[in-house]
Amino acid sequence: MLGCWRVTPCLSSEYTSGFCCRANNLQTHVNGVENKKKKKVVVVGSGWAGLGAAHHLCKQGFEVTVLEGGNDPESRKMLIPDDVGIHGFWYPYRNIFSLVDELDIKPFTNWTSSAHYSGEGLEVEFPIFQDLTQLPTPLGTLFYTQFVRLPLLDRLSSLPLMAAVVDFDNTDTAWRKYDSITARELFRQFGFSQRLYQDVFDPLLQVGLFAPAEQCSAAATLGILYYIVLAHQKDFDFVWCRGTVRDKIFKPWMDYMRANGCEFLESRRVTDFLFNEETGCISEVVCGREKYTADAVVLAVGISTLQDIIKNSAALSTREEFLKVLNLAGIDVLTVKLQFDRKVNIPKAVNTCSGFDDSCGWTYFDLNAIHDEYKDDPVTVLQANFYHANELLLLKDELIAAKVMHQLSKYIKDLENASVVGQEIERFPKSLTHFFPGSYKYMMRGSTSFPNLFMAGDWIVTRHGSWLQEKSYVTGLEAANRVVDYLEEGSFAKIIPVEEDEPHIQALRNLNRNLNDLKGQNSFDEGNGREIEIERINLHDAIGEKLKVAAEKEIYTDFAEAKIPAFIDYLGTVVEKLSLSAVHNNKDKTSIHLDEELLAIYDCGMFAIKYMQHWNGATLAHSIVEDKMHLYRLSAPFYGNKIMHTGTTVETFVMENLERLGRATNWPMLSTTASLGVINRGHLQQGRSLMAPYLPQSGAGGGGSR
Secondary structure (H helix, E strand, O other): OOOOEEOOOOOOOOOOOOOOOEEOOOOOEEOOEEOOOOOEEEEEOOOHHHHHHHHHHHHOOOEEEEEOOOOOOOOHHHHOHHHOOOOOEEOOOHHHHHHHHHHOOOOEOOOEOEEEEEOOEEEEEEOOHHHOOOOOOOHHHHHHOEEOOOOHHHHHOOOOHHHHHHHOOOOHHHHHHHOOOEHHHHHHHOOOOHHHHHHHHHHHHHHHOOOOHHHOEHHHHHHHHHHHHHOOHHHHOEEOEOOOHHHHHHHHHHHHHHHOOOEEEOOOOOOEEEEOOOOOOEEEEEEOOEEEEOOEEEEOOOHHHHHHHHHHOOOHHHOHHHHHHHHOOEEEEEEEEEEEOOOOOOOOOEEEEEEEEOOEEEEEEEHHHHOHHHOOOOOOEEEEEEEOOOOOOOOOHHHHHHHHHHHHHHHOHHHHHOOEEEEEEEEEEEEEEOOOOOOHHHOOOOEOOOOOEEEOOOOOOOOOOOOHHHHHHHHHHHHHHHHHHHHOOOOOOOOOOOOOOOHHHHHHHHHHHHHHHHHOHHHOOOOOOEEEEEEOOOHHHHHHHHHHHHHHHOOOOOOOHHHHHHHHHHHHHHHHHOOHHHEEEOOOEEEEEEOHHHHHHHHHHHHHHHHHHHHHOHHHHOOOOOOHHHHHHHHHHHHHHHHHOOOOOOOHHHHHOHHHHOOOOHHHHHHHHHOOOOOOOOOHHHHHHHHHHHOOOOOOOOOOOO
16 A cells, blocks of 8 residues: 655756655555665765765665775775865854764864964964854954954955955855956955955965965855854854864764665776666766666765766766866865974964965964874874965975975974974875866756756855855755655755854845845836736746846845744735736737736745745755746746636646746745645645645744644
């Protein structure tokens, strides 16, 4: 028998088609014996993104195989790209910290202060910001940071940049606006002093985005600065792994997954994919002579590894989205570990530096203070990481060690009497993502033109707002959610959203949106109604174009968060009021009369998105706004269907547009359910019940089926 059938709008990706029914807890029994074959998922890559996807999918009962591999199968660290160098774990890494709690491991140090050096010596000391009185951003960062050499006027020259920070809201529009210019040009346009740029921001950017400012996208710069520096005072605080990420986090994590049935295969270098020409889906993952059958695939590798796969893959090399990846680039990393013959006094355990050369940013760490392995050593062990290190990779180890010692002796006085007794130098070409100006248009989304192939990694476009390791992990969870949706089994992973903007930033961003909206008002006609004439275009395209500007307002403040059921009532009421005569169709021309109530529906919908993000995070909204224009157009047909079939249960419009509606993300699919006609006269309660899975549960701050 079939158990617990429930009509559920699926969270379909951009290319996944189908308004489908999901059979929750579907079981087939023959003579009382359960017969259920697990679906197979292959995850390519075992960094934060790949393990994040595998972690959730194996918990959902899928047969998960993780293929570990890289450009150099003989190098253990190349198998784990996230273990290249030493990286901090910043305060906003809410999902990674939640994972660590779930695994019940203690891999991190306490919160740590740090210092920054220029070629002239100590420039800045960063305190532990959460221990200090919290001030509105950016005042806390500016006031509490201890600038040793930089004059006050130079520091104040950074304040105008907040205008760009407010304007950059991580939308597709914002990325396209800022991505084409360099970070250096951005700083120049907003009045940075030469000293502030040269001694502080440029070197910090070189260890944040791993490249000089003139080679970094302004969009990426604004994104990462806001996430780990400017969003909240405490966001610049960080902890460090008490050993390698591989040993302290990935190994126990992988053991946890093995206990849940996940299989890990080492040194499996993917060479191609086989796909079914009838369905367009990937059917097998090819690793040389070995093949792995898959119902779904998550590709979670770095750019350089993916480029190698594309060049050798008959399947991927025919798709435009993958060919664009060949325009992207990676960044070279060099790590130098030095052991001295005595104990050396290092003022701060964590340090960023400039002054090595004009194009190379670097950091150095006191491993005795960070790693458990060296905690009780009688001698000092120090590690330096060099980013954008293409000029260093070809040098011999002895010359590299001598150059590093020469530079370190400028900052650590005790090194004058110490000698190096051991060294370990490792090179990682093209191992980190380069967010260069103009790179955004080449980066991939989480879904692909193969319905069952999904992407994850820190270079994948997401609207979550996180960066670095947290972004990799989040995109892994998003990929897992797409697999769950595609295979129609399991539950979605709960993704914790970034912390909300501080009130004054919210107010400024709302004001900025309204000002931008005013600039587009000339596209509207004045009068009691708004009309447009569109030749040979579908109804939803027409409405979508008209709502494009109006929806930017995102007016949701008039609806209290605790009254989401009232939103449903309101939606049904407005739809009932709309007259069928408001829409006139013929084959050649569509004349649409859009009044204020129709716009109010959209604004109310934007409020619902904000509400769901607040209570459920990215679980329900992880790809809502991957492209705002996409959202506008996809929302339009649902409202068009409501208008045409007010008071009925007719789903003609939906059924005739399944292919288009199948590209919708979670919120539009919620609207699809509503547009079946149940939110109309006499059917309000049924509508609430049908939409209950997509609304906050009781006890979480709002009711979905009350």
